[in-house]
Amino acid sequence: MAKIKTVYVCSNCGNKVAKWVGQCSACGEWNTFEEEIEQKVKNSSYTPARKFISKPKLIKDITYEKEQRIDTLNNEFNRVLGGGLVRGSIVLIGGEPGIGKSTLALQIAARLQKYKTLYISGEESLQQIKLRAERISEEYNNCFILCETQMENILRHSEELDPDIIVIDSIQTVHTERSDSSPGSISQIRECTTEIMKYAKENGKPVLLIGHINKEGNLAGPKVLEHIVDTVLQFEGDRNHIYRILRASKNRFGSTNEIGIFEMQSIGLREVTNPSELLLSQNEEAISGVTVSATIEGARPFLIEIQALVSTAAYGNPQRSSTGFDIRRLNMLLAVLEKRAGFRLAQKDVFLNVAGGIKIDDPAGDLAVICSVLSSDIDIALPKDTCFAGEVGLSGEIRPVTRIEQRISEAEKLGFKRIFISRYNTKSIDIAKFKIKIIGAGKVEEVFRNLLKK
Numbered sequence: 001m002a003k004i005k006t007v008y009v010c011s012n013c014g015n016k017v018a019k020w021v022g023q024c025s026a027c028g029e030w031n032t033f034e035e036e037i038e039q040k041v042k043n044s045s046y047t048p049a050r051k052f053i054s055k056p057k058l059i060k061d062i063t064y065e066k067e068q069r070i071d072t073l074n075n076e077f078n079r080v081l082g083g084g085l086v087r088g089s090i091v092l093i094g095g096e097p098g099i100g101k102s103t104l105a106l107q108i109a110a111r112l113q114k115y116k117t118l119y120i121s122g123e124e125s126l127q128q129i130k131l132r133a134e135r136i137s138e139e140y141n142n143c144f145i146l147c148e149t150q151m152e153n154i155l156r157h158s159e160e161l162d163p164d165i166i167v168i169d170s171i172q173t174v175h176t177e178r179s180d181s182s183p184g185s186i187s188q189i190r191e192c193t194t195e196i197m198k199y200a201k202e203n204g205k206p207v208l209l210i211g212h213i214n215k216e217g218n219l220a221g222p223k224v225l226e227h228i229v230d231t232v233l234q235f236e237g238d239r240n241h242i243y244r245i246l247r248a249s250k251n252r253f254g255s256t257n258e259i260g261i262f263e264m265q266s267i268g269l270r271e272v273t274n275p276s277e278l279l280l281s282q283n284e285e286a287i288s289g290v291t292v293s294a295t296i297e298g299a300r301p302f303l304i305e306i307q308a309l310v311s312t313a314a315y316g317n318p319q320r321s322s323t324g325f326d327i328r329r330l331n332m333l334l335a336v337l338e339k340r341a342g343f344r345l346a347q348k349d350v351f352l353n354v355a356g357g358i359k360i361d362d363p364a365g366d367l368a369v370i371c372s373v374l375s376s377d378i379d380i381a382l383p384k385d386t387c388f389a390g391e392v393g394l395s396g397e398i399r400p401v402t403r404i405e406q407r408i409s410e411a412e413k414l415g416f417k418r419i420f421i422s423r424y425n426t427k428s429i430d431i432a433k434f435k436i437k438i439i440g441a442g443k444v445e446e447v448f449r450n451l452l453k454k
Contacts, residue, residue: 008033009186036187037180070165070206073111076262076271077104079298080233080246082254085165085206089253090197092171092226094211095235100244101210103268104235105167107136108208109143115164116142118157122149122173136268149183151176151192155199163205168196170210171225193228226250237264241357243278244269258298276302276414279356286384289376293368294389294407294419295360301403301410303387305355306365308372313349324354325369326361333370333392340396341444343377364401366392367420370444371451382451385417390425396444400424412436420447 007016011034015026023030069084078084085091095101102124109117110133121129129145144161148154151174158166168174174192175183182188193209200207209229226232230252237244246260261272272278280292280303289308294301306325313319322330330352337343350373354360367390375382389407391399400422401407411419412434423440431438441447 006035006037009036011186014186014190034186036185070112070115072108074108074271075273076246076260077108079300080248080251080254080258080260081231082251082258086230086253087206088201088204089230090193090200090207090209090228091231091233092209092211092229093233093235094213096213099235099237100262100264100269101235102169103132103136104246104262105169105208105210106132107268109165109167110136110140112165113139113142116144116161117165117167118144118146118161118163119167119169120146120148120154121169122147123170135266149173149175151195155195158199158205165206165208166200167208168210170212172212189225190228193225197228236359237357243272243275243356243358245358255298259300274302275300276304276410279304279358280414281305281355286381288379288381289372291368291372291375291382292387292416293360293362293365294387294411295362295365296403296407297360297362301406303410303414303416304358304360304365306368306372307353307355308369308376309349309351310345310373310376311349313347318347319349319351321350322352324357324359325352325365329366330369332394333366334373336392336394336396336444337370337373341374341448343374345373345377348377362401363391363399364389364407366390367398367444367447371420371447374448380452383417385415386420386451387411387416387418388420388447390420390422390441392444398422398441398444398447400428405429408434408436408438420450 007018008020009016010024010027010029010032012029012032013024013027015024017033020033020035024032068087070087071084072078081091093101093105106119109119126145126147133140144163146157148157154174171189171193172184175188176191176195179187179191196207199205231248232250234247234249235244236247242264244262244264246262248256248258250256261275262269263272281290291306292303293306294303320327320331334345334350338345352369368388370392371382371388389401389404391401393399404421404425408419416436418437418439420439420441423442426438426440439450441450
């Protein structure tokens, strides 16, 4: 009996070695090698017909046509994609288990009544999908369901049915005869994704792939999987919160700065068209340590609530904890408060939270963070009709931020009476056209004095 030959494949970059090593010599990552059976290329029982034969062309002879997009009838999903699904593109949606990836894909397949959709599931039975469809309460007049995991059968059914859009849930459950490895292995994922890419490009069919993530939060499988697809979307959110955020980490047909916000309900995912109203507290009582920041994600401005709690350290070592905000940046801002503004926080616990389970990396939230810490430290509530938008430097100066007019307009629309911004931002805007009071400041001390004066 012939001995089975095995190799070790790096799950991060796909590099192959003959024996296990701790660090990958190609990408430098540690403990990423997984044992797999050496791939044996077989004669597949499915041979797709070639639609065309590629020939080299001069650049000047190439005719360009604007890519045709399919409206998914989901404004948040369209926003992240850059206007809709591009024909022949492959979109990979990744996220934690139970976050709502399958629900999102099923809702999109249901809404596309004008297009024939093939939903392929390798994880659920027909009855389970039917129960989910009834819970979502969508009409499925033109959506076909197929429970299949073999790649050759999937492609054969796709050519026979000739759907306009294909959804595969999930790519880790699909396997091909061309590889001896088990489903979900690196070689299987690579081979199956490559076959799907060939079919999508040759037939002009957009494909939605759902992918699992590993314990580090990255898409499972080698990085080559992300290189093959056209768009990589990350579906984020805490399962203990109702909000879900869809981000694009790669998009060949649009921007990667856009986000889509959804609210998880019992009947599925609902689009959040105005996230500011949902992310702000409706509590009328003034509470210390609560401020509002005017932030921007992509092209969308919205207001978020930042909560801080400062208390005397119960033990010798003070704690620093942050949820939704970079802990290293929080430590920097606390050092600025200690050095430049004279607040003694070295022996106090500081806890920071961004309400709603939202994660922000916009530097314009710095001013709101230090004001919330100040408010909690002195236990004085700040006015609820005040918001902030400014970056704080190491010397305590308030630096200007981008898209300041959009931030001010969003605050004015939601009924805020005043907004604190950088003094340098006031030079580039027409203050007279806004009804909200705009206060420019150059140092954090100026903001504190203005907030605390009687």
